[in-house]
Amino acid sequence: MATVDVSEHADVWVFVEEHDGDVAGVSWELLAQGRTLADELGEDLVALVIGEDVADVGREAVERGADRALVADDPVFEPYRADPYGEQFRHLVEQRKPDVVLIGGTHTGRDFAGRVAVPAHAGLTADCTELGIDEDGHLEARRPAFGGNVLATIKCERHRPQMATVRAGVFEPAAPDPERDGEVERVDVVVNEADTLTAVLERSVGETVDITAADRVVAAGGGTDGELDPVLDLADALDAELAASRKAVDEGWVGHDRQVGQTGKTVRPELYVAVGISGAVQHVEGMNDSDVVVAINDDPNAPIFDHADYGIVGDLFEVCPALADRLRDADDPQEVIA
Amino acid sequence: MPDRWTVVVGVKQVPDEDDVSINPDTGTLDRADAAAILNRPDRNALEAALELKDEVDARVVAMTMGPPMASPVLETAVAMGCDDAVLVTDRAFGGSDTWPTSLALAETANYLDADVVVCGEETTDSSTGQVPPGIAAHNGWAQLTYAEGVEALPEEDQLAARRDVEGGYERVVADLPVVVAVAYGENEPRPAGLHRKIYAETEFEPAQVDADDLGIDEDAVGLAASPTQVGGMETVEPVDRERERVDTAAELTERLAEEGVV
């Protein structure tokens, strides 16, 4: 099997995922972490921007830490489709030989990454939560395995680029600095609409929320049976952001952008309240870094209690309102004096 | 394009993740006792494939890559209603990461003249989700991942799917051949019928193919062709939680106040 000359490859690339000009938050998180890796390697940080009318996104990537933004700007790229994006990316990798490529672990990012690693014969590690550089200058991509009980380190020593998808919420986003210098370079578009294999018939996307920045999170699970009022009321009393298990998301009760877990987001709030959530490994992985965890569940044997600091065994439809009342009372100075 | 579609479903045997545990004394992983089961998201893939069979009379063939030991998942697939099943097995495949795995499965799809390949969203043991796009990329085919519902358009030789995307959904139509990864939990997998079950267990034998049958150079698969290597596994100390049961809202509020979080 042909191996590549790894020394020919340089620079850390971050795929800036945008849809209609809106950038996925995880892209700015990766730009911050990419800056750290590029500095450690003594290489440039390059933002890869693909879309239509995305020069502004390229400029913002420079403001947020990129030395250079490569912009592939063409109507063929809006909205996202795996095949034209993959083809454009393959071309750029062949031409410019990046060392490291980071992609957000969103549905789009994972669709895209899986597609591009094959033609590039790149090593691709999924859903990383830590990234580092070893003493030989190889990327060390770490990801939880077996429900977060194990952290596996994946390396790719003989192939380039070293690619990783990274979960949303594990790194702090890079802040923009309008003074920052850098180059926005338009690259040749190598994709033709006539050659594409897919067509997007309809796309319906609402505002997305960012639960990863919240100090307090109240998450609803299958136990709510879609009746979210008690959970929303508790979130209100705590001034917390609403999140959810995958069950609640799959049932359509809560939007996917609020999903916590392996295939959702990683949150690290001061307080995490799991309401009617069983505590499946895939869920716990996304909330294990919370400071204090509270579980409300009517099944005393639910695994969530093993991952909680405080647990109440009870019906969420009784416990949530009682807790919300109590918290509101505690806020009331009269009550404190009394 | 063919009169009758061939739909190939990729399935995998995995350890039951609820059985994989950390031995608290040694801090090591206990997966030896874990039962081998059909990867749960693959049940959704099988259901989606069998719905295509109902819809357009497609021929549905299940494929799995692994040692002969892995073939019970093919029996499950046949019991659910797949017409046939293929075990993709060769020592040369040992140690494959997602790159060679998707190559072997892409070649199997070619070997079976697949029009549609249906997979689960990801496996519960390695959870990369990279194999379905990998199969599509190896063959230069279209892909539809995170598919919530699949609709056959046989007149146009196309398949449409509703895809789950951040903050919403989209509907995408793809030319055949196409690889579909079905979002976990998006349909109700049908139970196996009693007669099919008996047939799968007693009479059915899956066909076997190896690297040679698929025209795969042994150097193109296995550990040597895998770009990634596992450089180490650290057991992570489980997060130390208080695990305290409280009885009332008042008591809980008190504790949270002590913690300084309310």
Ligand SMILES: Cc1cc2nc3c(=O)[nH]c(=O)nc-3n(C[C@H](O)[C@H](O)[C@H](O)COP(=O)(O)OP(=O)(O)OC[C@H]3O[C@@H](n4cnc5c(N)ncnc54)[C@H](O)[C@@H]3O)c2cc1C
């Ligand atoms: C590939 C893959 C990826 C996945 N990714 C994720 C992920 O990212 N995030 C995630 O969360 N899951 C994920 N899952 C799903 C996960 O395995 C579980 O199915 C899911 O987390 C279950 O959600 P739940 O606990 O809310 O619902 P359920 O399993 O339905 O549990 C409901 C809980 O509520 C309790 N309950 C019921 N009624 C009441 C009541 N009235 N009062 C109080 N308690 C009540 C029950 O005792 C039960 O414990 C994934 C699964 C797979 C296979």
